[in-house]
Every structure is written in structure tokens, then in C-alpha cells.
Amino acid sequence: MALYAIGDLHLSFASDKSMDVWGGNWVGHEQKVLDVFPSMIGQDDTLVLVGDHSWGRNLKECETDLQFIMDLPGRKILTRGNHDLFWDSRHTSKLNKLYKGKLEFLQGGYAVYGTTALVATKGYADEGNDPPERVFQLKDRELMRLQDGIRKAKTAGFDDIIVFLHYPPTDPGQERSLFTDCLEKERIHRVIYAHCHGEEHFHDSLMGNVRGIEYDLVSGDYRNWVPLRVL
Ligand SMILES: [Fe+2]
Numbered sequence: 001m002a003l004y005a006i007g008d009l010h011l012s013f014a015s016d017k018s019m020d021v022w023g024g025n026w027v028g029h030e031q032k033v034l035d036v037f038p039s040m041i042g043q044d045d046t047l048v049l050v051g052d053h054s055w056g057r058n059l060k061e062c063e064t065d066l067q068f069i070m071d072l073p074g075r076k077i078l079t080r081g082n083h084d085l086f087w088d089s090r091h092t093s094k095l096n097k098l099y100k101g102k103l104e105f106l107q108g109g110y111a112v113y114g115t116t117a118l119v120a121t122k123g124y125a126d127e128g129n130d131p132p133e134r135v136f137q138l139k140d141r142e143l144m145r146l147q148d149g150i151r152k153a154k155t156a157g158f159d160d161i162i163v164f165l166h167y168p169p170t171d172p173g174q175e176r177s178l179f180t181d182c183l184e185k186e187r188i189h190r191v192i193y194a195h196c197h198g199e200e201h202f203h204d205s206l207m208g209n210v211r212g213i214e215y216d217l218v219s220g221d222y223r224n225w226v227p228l229r230v231l
Contacts, residue, residue: 001044001045001046001114002041002042002045002046002229002231003045003046003048003113003116003229003230003231004040004041004045004046004047004048004074004227004228004229004230005047005048005049005050005164005192005216005218005227005228005230006047006048006049006050006194006218006220006223006225006226006227006228007049007050007051007052007081007166007193007194007195007218007219007220008050008051008052008081008194008195008197008219008220008221009029009033009049009052009053009054009065009069009220010052010053010054010055010083010220011030011053011054011055011064011065011068011069012054012055012056012065013030013064013065013068014056014060014061014062014063014064014065015054015055015056015057015061017055022197022198022221024199024221025220025221025224025225026221029220029221029225030068032224032225033072033220033225036225036226036227037072037073037227038072038073040226040227040229041072041073041074041227042073042074043073043074044074045073045074045075046074046075046076046077046113047072047073047074047075047076047077047227048077048078048079048118048120048164048192048230049069049076049077049078049079050079050081050120050164050165050166050192050193050194050218051078051079051080051081051082051083051084051122051166051194051195052081052082052083052084052166052194052195053065053066053069053078053081053084054066054083054084054086055083056085056086057085057086058085058086059086061086062086066099066103069103070099070102070103075104076102076103076104077104077106077111077118077120078103078104078105078106079106079107079120079121079122079164079166080092080105080107080120080121080122080166081122081166081194081195082122082166082167082195087105087107089107089108092105092106092107092108106118106120106164107120107121107122107145108120108121108145108148108149109148109149109152110149110152110153110156110158110161112158113231114231115158115160116158116160116161116162116231117153117156117158117160117161117162118161118162118164119146119149119150119153119161119162119163119164120149120163120164120165121142121145121146121149121164121165122142122145122165122166122167123142123146123165123166123167123168123169123179123193124138124139124142124167125167125168125169125170125171125172125177125195125204125205126139126171127171127172139177139178139179142167142179143178143179143182146163146165146179146182146183147182147186149163150163150182150186150188154186161186161188161190162188162190162191162192162230162231163183163188163190163191163192164191164192164193165179165191165192165193166193166194166195167193167195168193168195168196168204168205168206168217169183169191169193169205169206169215170205170206171205172201172204172205173204174205175206175210180206180210180211180213183213184211184212184213187212188213189212189213189214190213190214190216190230191213191214191215191216192215192216192218192228192230193205193215193216193217193218194217194218194219194220195219196217196219196222197219197220197221197222198221202217202219202222205217216228216230
């Protein structure tokens with residue numbers, strides 16, 4: 001039994017947004033996933049997909065992409081990314097009903113992996129795309145979701161918690177954020193995030209051990225389509 005993580009599959013089987021245009025590790029990345037994942041991940045293993053699964057604008061346009069993910073080996077837990085337009089955060093339970101036994105959609109709560117709680121929310125990093133009042137709102141809402149997920153896991157008796165954020169834990173180039181303050185206060189030791197793809201963004205945020213927390217970036221192109229073994 002092992003726990004793996006990777007993010008930013010950005011599939012586009014039913015839309016015209018192939019990631020091949022980005023070159024490098026993106027060229028034919030779907031085939032790399034098909035070649036690599038089954039050789040590493042067994043049916044008893046768990047794979048956390050850390051957001052930005054599909055370019056589809058609604059569930060209909062995502063069906064083929066979600067089927068591709070369903071066909072990968074092991075238990076699949078999907079967290080929410082900024083491009084997952086098919087996933088309305090108010091209707092996560094609807095998605096879970098629809099894909100019961102096939103995919104798990106995790107946003108703002110926690111999933112159980114052995115004796116470890118996996119807490120996930122999208123997070124937010126200010127990349128200059130939103131006006132200041134919106135940035136404040138988005139950070140505040142995501143911070144609440146993070147706190148809520150950690151509180152629920154702790155209330156259920158979990159000491160061992162891994163946090164998954166889609167966005168990096170800080171704004172680009174920053175050392176601290178409301179999120180890192182919360183994670184440190186809650187004594188979290190492991191944080192996994194994605195979203196930073198393209199070489200110029202790989203070092204946008206924290207990596208390695210920072211103030212007692214181990215941070216790992218798992219965007220697919222950064223990992224060259226090899227999932228990170230977390231546990
Ligand atoms: Fe993203």
C-alpha cells in the first residue's frame with residue numbers, strides 16, 4: 001500500500017486545448033501517464049491528483065478525461081484546481097455520488113489513508129490576475145476551508161495530517177502567507193501542491209523543509225509525469 005501524488009494533468013480529450021503547444025515535457029504527456037503510472041501504482045495504492053484535471057468547461061466535456069483518470073490503477077482522490085470548471089464547490093457531494101466507487105472528489109474536508117488524514121483545498125496565490133478585494137475574499141475563503149478540514153481531521157482523532165493545496169502555499173517569491181501561518185500553527189508537517197508549471201514557475205514558492213514543514217511541488221511537468229511517492 002503506497003500513497004502517490006501528482007497534479008495538473010490538464011487533459012483535453014473532448015476539447016481543443018492540447019498541452020503539446022507548451023513543448024518540453026508536455027508533448028504527448030497523456031501517453032507518458034499511461035506508460036508510467038501503471039508501472040508504479042498498484043490496485044492497493046492511492047493516487048492523489050492535485051487539481052487541474054481537465055480543460056472541459058462542464059461535466060459533459062470532462063467525461064472522457066475523467067474516464068481516463070478512472071482507468072488508471074488504484075484508488076483515485078481528486079482535489080480541486082483553478083481550471084476545474086466542471087467542479088462547483090457547492091456540489092462536491094453530487095460528484096461523489098455520481099462517481100461513487102470510481103473517483104473521490106475532495107475539497108475542504110479530509111479523506112482517510114490508513115492512520116493519516118488527507119486534507120485538501122484549492123488554496124490561492126496572488127499572481128496578479130485578480131483585483132485586491134477579490135484576492136482578499138479568495139484567500140479568506142480558502143483559509144477557512146483549510147482550517148475547517150484540519151479541524152475536522154483533528155476532531156476525528158487524526159494526529160497525522162497531510163495537506164494538499166492546488167495553488168502554491170505562498171504568493172510567487174514570498175516566504176510566508178496566511179496559509180503557511182495556519183499550517184505552522186496547526187503543526188502540519190507535510191504539504192503537497194501543484195499549479196506551478198513551466199520551468200519559470202517551478203521555484204515560485206516553498207520547497208523542501210521550511211520552518212518545520214516539508215513542501216513538495218507535484219505539477220506533472222515538474223515531475224516529468226512520475227508521481228511522487230508520499231508514503
Ligand atoms: Fe492551476
